[in-house]
Amino acid sequence: MSVLIDTTARVLILGIGNLVMSDDGVGVKVVQKLQSRYRFPAGVAIVDGGTLGLDLLPMLEGVERLIVIDAIETGEKPGTCVRLSGDEIPIVLETKLSPHQMGLKDLLAVSRLMGHSPREMVLIGVQPGSIAMDSELTPEVEAQLEVMLTSVLKELDLWGIAVEKV
Secondary structure, eight states, X not given: OOOOOOTTOSEEEEEEOOTTBGGGGHHHHHHHHHHHHEEOOTTEEEXXXXXXXXXXXXXXXXXXXXXXXXXXXXXXXXXXXXXXXTTHHHHHTTSOOSHHHHHHHHHHHHHHHTTOOOSEEEEEEEOOSOOSSBSSOOHHHHTTHHHHHHHHHHHHHHTTOOXXXX
């Protein structure tokens, strides 16, 4: 897990999850692919947040736009991707999927209380098939990695942020 705080970042792409709990690690895996394939402009930070929860709070200071990538419980079939924004995000986090997810809900709530809430937030999520102890994703979620990666790139494009292939 790499956590470097870029205090000048106005856009934060945050992948969260636990790599040893099968599909729960999807957010981290998407971030790893983004980091290895693309170069991001100044002002954009891409972070493997693992399961750090409230320890990520300092990263939200000064961030105007936030993209979170995570496995989320939607009640849909495994591998179903969703895009949520703004006030939809805390609502979906009411259903606790894994230990870090409560941390994300708390992180966003404390950030708001401290006046550091990003003005735009997007959650790119996928319904997990399994969060059992395993370092591999289920086939249904593995098949969505590129879809999720592309969704992040589309959000950046909508915000006028161009990335370069490495």
